[in-house]
Amino acid sequence: MTLPVTITINGRSYQRQVEPRLLLVHFLRDVVGLTGTKVGCDTSQCGACTVLLDGTAVKSCTCLAVQVDGSSITTIEGLATEGRLNVLQETFWSKHGLQCGFCTPGMIFAAHELLRHNAHPSAEEIRHGLEGNMCRCTGYQNIVRAIEQAASNEGAA
Amino acid sequence: MTATTKTARVFGSGIRRREDPRLLTGTARYTDDVALPGMVYAAMLRSPHAHARITRLDTSRAKQAPGVVAVFTAADTESVLKPIPCLWLVPGSDLKLSPYRPLAKDVVRYVGDAVAVVVAETSYQAYDALELIEAEYDTLPAVTDPEKATQDAAPELHEQAPGNVAFHWVVQGGDVEAAFRSAEVVVRERIVQQRLLPTAMETHSAVAHYVPVTGELTLWNSTQNPHIVRFACSVVTGIPEDRLRVIAPEVGGGFGSKIAQYPGDFVTVFCSMKLGRPVKWTETRSENYQATTHGRDHVQDVELAATRDGQITGLRCTVWAGMGAYLSTAAPGIPTILHGLMLSGPYRIPALKEDVYGVYTNATPVEAYRGAGRPEATFMLERMINRLAAEIGIDPVDVRRKNLIPPFDDGFDVVTGLKYDSGNYVGALDKVLAHVDYRALRAEQARLRQQGRYMGIGVSTYVEICGLGPSQVAGAVGFQGGLWESAIVRFHPTGKVNVFIGASPHGQGEETTFAQIVADELGVEVTDVKVVHGDTDNTPMGWGTYGSRTTAVGGAALAVATRKIKAKAMLLTGHLLEAAVEDIEYESGRFFVKGTPDRYKTIQDIALLANVAWNLPEGMEAGLEATSFYDPPNFTYPFGAHVAVVEVEPETGRVDLKRYVAVDDCGPQINPVIVEGQVHGGVVQGIGQALWEEAVYDDSGQLLTGSLADYAIPRADQLPEIEVLSTVTPSPHHPLGVKGIGEAGTIASTCTVYNAVIDALAPLKVDAIRMPLTPERVWRALQPSREGA
Numbered sequence: 001m002t003l004p005v006t007i008t009i010n011g012r013s014y015q016r017q018v019e020p021r022l023l024l025v026h027f028l029r030d031v032v033g034l035t036g037t038k039v040g041c042d043t044s045q046c047g048a049c050t051v052l053l054d055g056t057a058v059k060s061c062t063c064l065a066v067q068v069d070g071s072s073i074t075t076i077e078g079l080a081t082e083g084r085l086n087v088l089q090e091t092f093w094s095k096h097g098l099q100c101g102f103c104t105p106g107m108i109f110a111a112h113e114l115l116r117h118n119a120h121p122s123a124e125e126i127r128h129g130l131e132g133n134m135c136r137c138t139g140y141q142n143i144v145r146a147i148e149q150a151a152s153n154e155g156a157a
Numbered sequence: 158m159t160a161t162t163k164t165a166r167v168f169g170s171g172i173r174r175r176e177d178p179r180l181l182t183g184t185a186r187y188t189d190d191v192a193l194p195g196m197v198y199a200a201m202l203r204s205p206h207a208h209a210r211i212t213r214l215d216t217s218r219a220k221q222a223p224g225v226v227a228v229f230t231a232a233d234t235e236s237v238l239k240p241i242p243c244l245w246l247v248p249g250s251d252l253k254l255s256p257y258r259p260l261a262k263d264v265v266r267y268v269g270d271a272v273a274v275v276v277a278e279t280s281y282q283a284y285d286a287l288e289l290i291e292a293e294y295d296t297l298p299a300v301t302d303p304e305k306a307t308q309d310a311a312p313e314l315h316e317q318a319p320g321n322v323a324f325h326w327v328v329q330g331g332d333v334e335a336a337f338r339s340a341e342v343v344v345r346e347r348i349v350q351q352r353l354l355p356t357a358m359e360t361h362s363a364v365a366h367y368v369p370v371t372g373e374l375t376l377w378n379s380t381q382n383p384h385i386v387r388f389a390c391s392v393v394t395g396i397p398e399d400r401l402r403v404i405a406p407e408v409g410g411g412f413g414s415k416i417a418q419y420p421g422d423f424v425t426v427f428c429s430m431k432l433g434r435p436v437k438w439t440e441t442r443s444e445n446y447q448a449t450t451h452g453r454d455h456v457q458d459v460e461l462a463a464t465r466d467g468q469i470t471g472l473r474c475t476v477w478a479g480m481g482a483y484l485s486t487a488a489p490g491i492p493t494i495l496h497g498l499m500l501s502g503p504y505r506i507p508a509l510k511e512d513v514y515g516v517y518t519n520a521t522p523v524e525a526y527r528g529a530g531r532p533e534a535t536f537m538l539e540r541m542i543n544r545l546a547a548e549i550g551i552d553p554v555d556v557r558r559k560n561l562i563p564p565f566d567d568g569f570d571v572v573t574g575l576k577y578d579s580g581n582y583v584g585a586l587d588k589v590l591a592h593v594d595y596r597a598l599r600a601e602q603a604r605l606r607q608q609g610r611y612m613g614i615g616v617s618t619y620v621e622i623c624g625l626g627p628s629q630v631a632g633a634v635g636f637q638g639g640l641w642e643s644a645i646v647r648f649h650p651t652g653k654v655n656v657f658i659g660a661s662p663h664g665q666g667e668e669t670t671f672a673q674i675v676a677d678e679l680g681v682e683v684t685d686v687k688v689v690h691g692d693t694d695n696t697p698m699g700w701g702t703y704g705s706r707t708t709a710v711g712g713a714a715l716a717v718a719t720r721k722i723k724a725k726a727m728l729l730t731g732h733l734l735e736a737a738v739e740d741i742e743y744e745s746g747r748f749f750v751k752g753t754p755d756r757y758k759t760i761q762d763i764a765l766l767a768n769v770a771w772n773l774p775e776g777m778e779a780g781l782e783a784t785s786f787y788d789p790p791n792f793t794y795p796f797g798a799h800v801a802v803v804e805v806e807p808e809t810g811r812v813d814l815k816r817y818v819a820v821d822d823c824g825p826q827i828n829p830v831i832v833e834g835q836v837h838g839g840v841v842q843g844i845g846q847a848l849w850e851e852a853v854y855d856d857s858g859q860l861l862t863g864s865l866a867d868y869a870i871p872r873a874d875q876l877p878e879i880e881v882l883s884t885v886t887p888s889p890h891h892p893l894g895v896k897g898i899g900e901a902g903t904i905a906s907t908c909t910v911y912n913a914v915i916d917a918l919a920p921l922k923v924d925a926i927r928m929p930l931t932p933e934r935v936w937r938a939l940q941p942s943r944e945g946a
C-alpha cells in the first residue's frame with residue numbers, strides 16, 4: 001500500500017506515493033535524493049538527521065513521511081541563500097566546528113533551534129542545547145564556539 | 158610579471174579549511190549518498206548467537222519475498238570469495254591463523270557473524286526478507302573474556318588455535334629478573350582496558366558496481382585506506398587490481414575502525430559480480446556495533462620495581478589481548494608492536510619484559526582504535542607510577558621527574574629497541590604544571606578535603622609513536638606491506654596546482670594543511686592548490702590514514718616532491734636568465750640571480766614556460782610535475798603532559814570533570830587551529846573511555862551495549878573546556894620537522910582522568926576501580942570504606 005504525500009522541501013514541492021512506514025529521513029535521502037541529511041543511528045540518539053519541520057528542528061528519523069504531508073521542510077541543502085552561507089554555516093567554518101562533517105547538518109539545525117529560543121546562550125546553555133546531537137570528532141568545543149560566534153554576529157547585525 | 162608578496166607565512170597559520178564549504182552545505186558525498194541507476198540494496202543476516210553450529214539455513218521463502226533479487230549464503234560465495242587475509246603477521250609469535258570467511262560456514266563465532274545476504278530493490282524490502290530466512294543453530298558454549306578464554310575449561314573457537322591463543326609475543330630488554338630480585342619496592346595492579354566501540358558517526362558502507370562485460374569493479378567504500386582495500390579486494394574476489402577502482406569518498410570518521418577489510422564489503426562485491434548491478438550495503442548503527450571492529454580489550458597484570466626514593470628499575474607484565482573471533486586486518490600488530498615496544502614511555506626504564514597473548518574470543522574482532530596500543534601502554538605506566546608514588550609517599554609529579562628521559566634532539570635509544578627521535582618531556586611537564594599552578598591546586602585540594610570534599614588531580618606524561626614508519630621496519634615486524642607514502646605535485650600552465658596523495662584523510666583536514674605545505678614551499682596561494690585523495694584510479698599508491706601518519710609521512714612525501722619542483726624551477730630560471738643554476742636563489746615565490754633580485758621568475762612563470770616547453774634547456778623534459786615516494790628513516794615520537802581536575806561526590810559516585818589541560822608537542826604546527834581540533838577530539842575520546850564507555854557482553858556472549866541508546870559516547874554537556882597548549886620540538890629526520898597529532902589526546906587523557914579520580918578518593922582508601930568510572934562503579938567501590946567510616 002502506498003499513500004500520496006505533498007511535502008515542500010527547501011521551497012520546492014514534491015508529490016510522491018510512499019509506503020506509510022517510510023521514515024522522513026529516507027524520504028529525503030532516497031526518494032527525493034537530498035542526501036545532505038545524515039543517518040547516524042537507529043534509536044534516535046545521534047541527531048545527525050535533524051532538519052527543520054515548519055521552522056522547528058526535528059529528528060527526521062523519528063517521523064514518517066506521511067505524518068508531515070503538507071508540511072514544509074528545510075534541509076542543509078536549503079540553508080544557504082543565493083550562494084551565501086547562513087550565519088551558522090559561516091561560524092562553523094570559521095571556528096573549525098567540524099572535522100568529518102557527518103554530524104554537521106544536524107548540529108547546525110540543533111544550533112538553529114537553540115538560538116531561536118535563546119538568542120544569547122551561555123556556553124553551558126549551548127552544551128545543554130546540544131544534548132541530542134552527537135559528534136565523535138570535535139569534542140564539541142569548537143561547535144560551542146561556533147554557536148557563540150553566531151549568536152554574537154546575529155546580535156551585531 | 159607580478160609576484161605575490163607574502164606577509165605572514167602560510168605554514169603555521171590557522172586558515173579555514175578548504176574542505177568545509179561542501180560539508181556545510183550538504184554537497185559532500187559519503188558512500189551511502191552514492192546512488193547509481195539500477196542500484197539494489199543488500200542487508201546481512203547476522204548470527205544471534207555468540208557460538209553455534211548452523212544446522213539449517215533455508216532461504217527459499219526469502220527469495221520469494223517482494224522486491225528480492227537474490228539471497229546468498231556461504232554455499233554460494235565460497236567458490237568465489239577467498240578468506241579475508243590478516244595483514245600484520247607479527248613474527249616470532251607463533252601466530253595461528255584461521256579462515257576468516259566473508260560469510261560464516263557451518264559455525265558462527267560471534268553475535269553479528271554474517272551468515273546470509275539479501276539483495277532487494279529497496280532497503281526496506283531487503284530487511285523485510287531477512288526475517289524470512291529460516292536459520293537454526295545448535296548453540297555452543299561461548300567465552301568473551303580474553304583471560305578466561307585461555308583457561309582450561311574454556312570453549313575453543315578454532316581448531317588451529319588450541320587454548321584460543323592466536324599468538325604469544327614477548328618483548329624484553331635489560332635484566333628484568335635481577336631488577337625485581339633487588340627491588341626495594343614492588344607495586345602491582347591488574348588493569349582492565351575495557352572493550353570500546355569506535356562509533357564513527359558514519360557507519361560502514363560500501364557500494365559495489367561490477368560491469369560484467371569489462372570485468373571492472375568500482376567500489377565506493379567508507380575506508381581509511383582505499384589502496385589497501387583494492388589490494389585486499391583483489392586477493393579475496395580475484396578481480397585483477399588494474400580493473401579494480403576503490404573510491405573513499407567523504408568518510409565520516411574512522412578512528413581505526415575503517416582500517417579493517419570487512420566481510421560485508423566483499424559480500425557486497427560478490428552480489429554485484431553475480432547480479433551485474435550496483436549494490437549498496439550500509440550498516441545500521443546496531444549492526445555497526447556488532448560488525449565493525451572494536452577497540453582495546455586488554456587484561457593486564459603489571460608489576461613495577463623501584464627504589465624507595467622513586468627510581469624505576471623494572472617493569473614486568475602479562476597481557477591478554479582480546480582479538481575477537483577472527484584476526485582483523487592489522488589486529489596482531491596492535492597489542493604487540495604498537496603497545497609492547499612503547500612500554501617504557503617517556504621514562505628511563507632499564508629493564509622490562511612483557512608477555513602478550515592475543516586471544517580468540519566469541520566477540521566482534523578487535524582492531525586499531527584511536528591510539529591503538531599506545532593508550533594501553535601509557536595507561537599502564539601512568540597507573541603504576543601513581544601507585545608507586547602512593548606507596549613511597551612521594552608526589553606523583555616528583556616520581557615522574559625523577560624518571561623522565563632528559564631533553565634530546567637527535568635520537569635516544571630505549572630499552573625496547575626503539576630510537577625516539579626528539580623529546581623534551583620535562584619541558585612539557587613544566588609548562589602544564591605552571592599553567593595550572595600545581596602547588597595551588599594541591600593546596601586547594603587540601604582545603605576542600607578539610608570540608609569533606611573530594612577533589613582529585615591527575616597528571617600524566619606520555620610519548621607515543623607516529624608516522625608509521627620505515628618500510629624495512631614494517632617488514633621486520635611482519636606488516637604485510639610498506640609504510641611509505643606518496644605525493645604527486647602537478648603544476649598546470651596557469652600556475653594552479655593539483656596534489657595527488659596516496660593517503661586518505663577523513664576529517665583531519667589535509668586538503669588544507671597539504672595546500673599550506675605547497676604554498677609555503679613554492680610561493681603559490683593556498684587557494685591555488687587542490688589536494689586530491691581517496692580514488693585509486695587517480696592517486697598514487699599509499700598505505701592510508703591511521704597511526705597519525707598522513708602528515709608525518711605523506712606530508713614528508715609532499716615536501717620532497719615540492720622540493721623537486723623547486724630544483725627544476727631553479728634550472729629553468731638559470732636557463733632563461735642566462736645564469737648558472739648555482740647562482741639562482743629562491744625567496745618568497747621568486748627565483749632570481751644572486752645579487753639581482755629585481756629580475757626574477759615566479760613559480761607561475763615557470764609553470765607556464767615548463768608546460769609550453771618552447772624554450773627548455775638541453776635535456777630537460779616538458780611539464781612541471783614531481784612525484785615522491787617517501788619512506789621515513791624513523792618513526793616520529795610526539796609527546797606531552799596533561800592535567801585533569803575532578804571532584805567526586807561520594808554519595809552518588811558522580812565524577813565531575815572540572816578542568817582539563819593538554820600540553821602536546823607534535824613539532825611545528827602547519828595549522829594550529831586544526832591541531833587544536835585534533836587535540837579536543839582526541840582528549841574527549843579518551844575521557845569517554847575513562848568515564849563512560851564500555852562494550853559489555855553478557856555470559857552468553859550477547860552484546861548488551863548494542864545500540865547508541867546503550868553505549869555512552871561523550872556528549873557536549875558532560876565536558877569542560879579543554880585548554881590546549883603546546884611546545885615545539887621538531888623531529889630531526891622529517892623534512893618539515895612535523896610529528897603527528899591525531900591520537901595524542903586519546904593516548905594521554907584516559908589515564909589522566911582516571912588518575913585524577915583515584916587521587917580524589919585517596920582519603921577513602923580506594924586505589925583502583927575498573928573502568929569506566931561510572932557513578933555506579935565509583936559508588937560501589939566506595940561502599941566498604943563508607944561502611945567502615
Ligand code: FES
Pocket residue numbers: 038039040041042043044045046047048049050059060061062
Ligand atoms: S539518525 Fe540518529 S537521531 Fe536520527
Ligand code: FES
Pocket residue numbers: 097098099100101102103104134135136137138358409410664
Ligand atoms: S565532525 Fe565528525 S562527527 Fe562531528
